[in-house]
Amino acid sequence: MQVEARPRLLGLEFGRFLAALLVCCFHFSIAFENLRHDRVFDFAFRAGHAGVDYFFVLSGFIIYWVHSSDIGRPSAAAGFAARRILRIYPLYLAIFAAMLLAFTVAPSLRGPREFSFWNGILDALLLPLPGDGVVPQAWSLHHEMVFYALFALMVLNVRVGIVALAAWQALSLVIGAMHPYDLAPAIKPFFYIYNLGFGIGVACAWAVTRISLPKPGLVAGLAGLGFIAAMAAEWYIGRDVPENLLPLGGIASPLIYMGCAALLILSVSQIEFRKPLPFGRLMAVLGGSSYCIYLIHAPLGSVLIRLFGVGPLAELPNRAVFVAMVAITIAVSIGTHLLVEKPVLKWLRRPRRHPQPAEGIAA
Template sequence: MYKSLQACRGLAALMVVFYHARGAISQPKYFGESVLGNAFIFGGSAGVDFFFVLSGFIIFWIHAKDIGQPKRLGSYLAKRAIRIYPTYWTIFAVVCCAALAVPALRQTVPGDPWTLLKALLLVPMDPATPGVTATGAPVLTVAWSLQFEVMFYLFVALAIIAPRACLLVAALWVVNFFTCRTVCSFPLGFFADYRILLFALGGATAWLCRRTVASGAAATLPAAVARGGWRVGPWTDRLSLMLGVSILVAAATLHTLGLMDAGVVRQESLISLYGLASALIIFGVVKAEDRGAVHGAHAGWQVLGAASYALYLLHYPLISVVMKLMMVLGLRGLGGALFALAVAVSVSVAAAVLFHLHVERPMLRTLGAWRWPALRAAGSPRV
């Protein structure tokens, strides 16, 4: 894992935390500070869109050589399952138990075993289903994005065992995308989501990184890249980073000004801008690190990046608990909202880091070495 990407991953997760924390303090039942809340309104889309692009990048970077190699399917599925399910199941179980212990929250846990099973497997669900939240993910609301990730993993699995069938599925998806994106309900509407394109953008970014060799790159670069890649100078990664950050700031500004809600800027346009910014930033930091310039090498950013998956899953219920506690303490007004925001973010980060260090990392290392000795690397932070 590139250290720069690890740091970016931590920053993206932190943006999502700020987004949900600002949403909480904006609610009338808590502080009703909508002006303060709007300052972080861009974080959710910017952070999640980055993860979609990064996921496409990582999968192509690691598994492009597996396409058309059916014998590698088992290894691929094992790695993907170990990375996504154990941590999710652990946090899901904890939140479920906590919700069942509070009478007012018991309705948030699906009573239907079939719905619960689909939630555990991250199978896409219709938001209109009883017991399912508006995002289509019960219990852990933020798990909607993981449903897309699992579908992407299965698409790549098909490419590994049957590339031609994969092309057929891709063609059918294109037809569905252009015919059902705005008019179809679940499940066709789910598979016509605009963010699915971000996986492809991440894959294209990985391909470009493979095909380019940064001047002064370390000798540890893959031999295939060193032999056939296009050599680029240090100005390339700097320009890519500058463009990426500039586009990110521009998109965040448009988002914060409420132009999407006003209908001036379409949601798809913002997703495209966030996706393009993410791709440029990923390319920039990867090429910079290839020539020895690491962004975010500080241990704090590395730990935050390693704990980003836990942070993504834990923060939403923790923010809710913190906000309720702030109400019990009698905090009000702008000062109270700022304090609650700081506490919610701090508690979320601290809990995620502790969970990663003492639960997630040991668990994944054990699972990676227990049955598949060759998959010891699966115990490393999720990508």
């Protein structure tokens, strides 16, 4: 059965880039405070972690948008699994291996993290693990794997999958609300409140072609302003709050950001249905590089902030160093995406030719 491919929504691609950039700036801000004792730009990116909230909603949206036609078709399960594996693992494993090598050559880059062989295996497979991972941002991919498994259940059996997904969302809300900060790392992928983003994204993807917003541009503007206002409020009241705590509340914060993200995704998609967005090619490249930005910014930033402390580079003001680090991260990520990730994925996804039986041998 041939299924028509859904169009790529470039507005969401650009949103994914902005979300990755927010997370990058958030972690760079923490690095400057810890290593240079400077709250660069007055810690303006205190709320940059909100990019992760956007990612969770976007992931739920994209998976349903791309794979909704697979639901209830067990024959599509293998294809669904293959597409997800190829999208997530090649770049992740390459960065995972590079970081292991870096930790071996320069143990100081590892920081206080402790690793074990079995945790390394779990980490490489993106399975929930009890301790720190090699790639710091991979924690969100552990949640992604749980979501993929539950979506695969819907592919295999609609009713079972819907019940399982609904139960997961309910448990994530209840348990996540009860324990917003103290869930064990191995338990978080199953019951963290951020998992609600996947369900919200799925609901948006289901609704986007069924519910027409009369003024999607206005909705997008208000949702964007709401997202920015929440970030500004968090910055204002949370400049002296530890970075691992959420000034807007462990429950309210993700719900506010994910709610704004849902409205943004829904409205921007409907804008694009009506009229192609300008700068589509640029949006596609930036969005394509976002996964690389998300994975490499922390290790790359750890190296860059040290390099900018050597020789004449040490004389540069911290704000200039911050901007340079962000620019280098974007450039490296775009280059990696265009020159490495895309060609490798194209090669891995190429159609396989099965050998034909020789004449006279086939029964």
